[in-house]
Amino acid sequence: MQLSLLCEFVLTLRFNIALSVKKLDKLIIKTFLGPFIATFFVTLFVLIMQFLWKYIDDLVGKGLDTTVIIQLIGYTSATLVPLALPLAVLLSSIMTFGNLGESFELVALKSSGISLLRFMRPLLMIAILVAYGAFLFANYVIPVANLQAKSLLWDITNARPAFNIKAGIFYKDIPGYTIKVAQKDKDNQTIHQVLIFDHTTGGNGDKIIAAEKGQMVLTADKRFLYFILENGWRYEERGNRGFTVPQDMVRLGFKKYSKAFDLKAFAFNRLNMDLFASNQQMLNIRQLDIAIDSIQKLENGYGKAINSYVTSRYTFFKWKDSAWAASAPPLKVKDFEDTIPLDQRRNILERAEQTTRDALSSLETPAKGYEDQHGSILMFKVEWQRKFTLAAACIVMFLIGAPLGSIIRKGGLGTPLVFAVIFFVIFNVFFMIGEKMARSGVMQTWSGMWLSNIVLLPIAAFLIYKAMNDSQLFNKEFYFRIIQKVKKFLQRFKKQPTN
Numbered sequence: 001m002q003l004s005l006l007c008e009f010v011l012t013l014r015f016n017i018a019l020s021v022k023k024l025d026k027l028i029i030k031t032f033l034g035p036f037i038a039t040f041f042v043t044l045f046v047l048i049m050q051f052l053w054k055y056i057d058d059l060v061g062k063g064l065d066t067t068v069i070i071q072l073i074g075y076t077s078a079t080l081v082p083l084a085l086p087l088a089v090l091l092s093s094i095m096t097f098g099n100l101g102e103s104f105e106l107v108a109l110k111s112s113g114i115s116l117l118r119f120m121r122p123l124l125m126i127a128i129l130v131a132y133g134a135f136l137f138a139n140y141v142i143p144v145a146n147l148q149a150k151s152l153l154w155d156i157t158n159a160r161p162a163f164n165i166k167a168g169i170f171y172k173d174i175p176g177y178t179i180k181v182a183q184k185d186k187d188n189q190t191i192h193q194v195l196i197f198d199h200t201t202g203g204n205g206d207k208i209i210a211a212e213k214g215q216m217v218l219t220a221d222k223r224f225l226y227f228i229l230e231n232g233w234r235y236e237e238r239g240n241r242g243f244t245v246p247q248d249m250v251r252l253g254f255k256k257y258s259k260a261f262d263l264k265a266f267a268f269n270r271l272n273m274d275l276f277a278s279n280q281q282m283l284n285i286r287q288l289d290i291a292i293d294s295i296q297k298l299e300n301g302y303g304k305a306i307n308s309y310v311t312s313r314y315t316f317f318k319w320k321d322s323a324w325a326a327s328a329p330p331l332k333v334k335d336f337e338d339t340i341p342l343d344q345r346r347n348i349l350e351r352a353e354q355t356t357r358d359a360l361s362s363l364e365t366p367a368k369g370y371e372d373q374h375g376s377i378l379m380f381k382v383e384w385q386r387k388f389t390l391a392a393a394c395i396v397m398f399l400i401g402a403p404l405g406s407i408i409r410k411g412g413l414g415t416p417l418v419f420a421v422i423f424f425v426i427f428n429v430f431f432m433i434g435e436k437m438a439r440s441g442v443m444q445t446w447s448g449m450w451l452s453n454i455v456l457l458p459i460a461a462f463l464i465y466k467a468m469n470d471s472q473l474f475n476k477e478f479y480f481r482i483i484q485k486v487k488k489f490l491q492r493f494k495k496q497p498t499n
Helices: 002-054 067-101 105-110 116-155 285-313 315-320 342-408 414-442 447-448 451-468 476-495
Strands: 177-184 190-198 207-218 224-238 246-262
Touching: 002 067, 002 116, 067 116, 067 342, 116 342, 116 451, 177 414, 190 224, 207 246, 285 342, 342 414, 342 447, 342 451, 414 447, 414 451, 447 451
Parallel strands: none
Antiparallel strands: 177 190, 190 207, 207 224, 224 246
């Protein structure tokens, strides 16, 4: 009877513990999701502002529609999602565990027998799901967003500035015309002392229009601009330039004259996006594998061409591994030229120099082609690795943020933001260094692109170890006590008598 009661009590206790642990898992997940969503959108907003600040000169003054700006921001924000996710995971994990540590909830959990690793487990699963979602997003959404964003940005940066004539300045952006107005009224339509130089007649002479005042009228579709001029003259040269016969100058006066300008050069036109589709940033994993395989075949073809050229033209190449030179008696000459008769030396040296020049000119083209193809392979491999490294960075950032928050025990946004920025800068610096080394071939593409995660993983392991042992790594009082002990030791050392 007592044994059955004891078993029932143990089962009830285990059930209550499991139920409480599940509640704790739900609690920690709810505590994490709020800061994660908020910090993600804040981080994404900061990155978008950085992008706009970088390209502000290309966007201003182009007369772009609101829909074009919204499309550009939308596509750009999609391309920045994989970079914003690791920072959002880092900051939200520091805030979550910092809040729990500041309210002594972590102390209570540890005293009840729940370890920090067990408490981190549900959020680690969330971080893994975020990493998996980041990979899927980078593999299927980012290529399309990159294609749209890069092509749209190309069209914007290469578009002409919006039509804007300034007073006192020769305006030459309309093809075939040069326009100058002495004064513009505040309505931005009425102009005074107008000069228009028409160069569209080619070599048959220019046309000049001069008027006292006028109105600038833009059609509703913004395709044509009309100058409605008043009280002026038209000057036109007739005849062919370059002949000895003098040209005729025709002058026509007018009370009112209308001049139309075609503004199709200022229209915002979209370029064919297929021109950008082969770029490595526009491809997914499967397409990158196909592209890498194709480029490697071209690279191998250049290598074979160089090898066949050398082996067919220079017969000494087949003796490169022979041991006959080691067994041959040494030649008792000071220089190679001593073996050539004096009467043939000049001819032989000139032929050798010419042969060397021919070889260099013949090998330069395939060598340059090989170098270009090898550089393209590195670019494609770097992009292939990027899709995995940024996704794995979400997990690494969580492994840093969770123990760091439990150590600093500071909630809110201030202190967690400082530590998050520090570690994200470290991650970004090593990521850019590794990518640059991978692109240049200094490092293997996998080691270069994974350099930031490799550097931060030992730091994450160290922080987890310190957090599990209740380290005072970021406690000011801990360092203050150490400094006081060092001061006392130095004072005792100074008081000791010297012999």
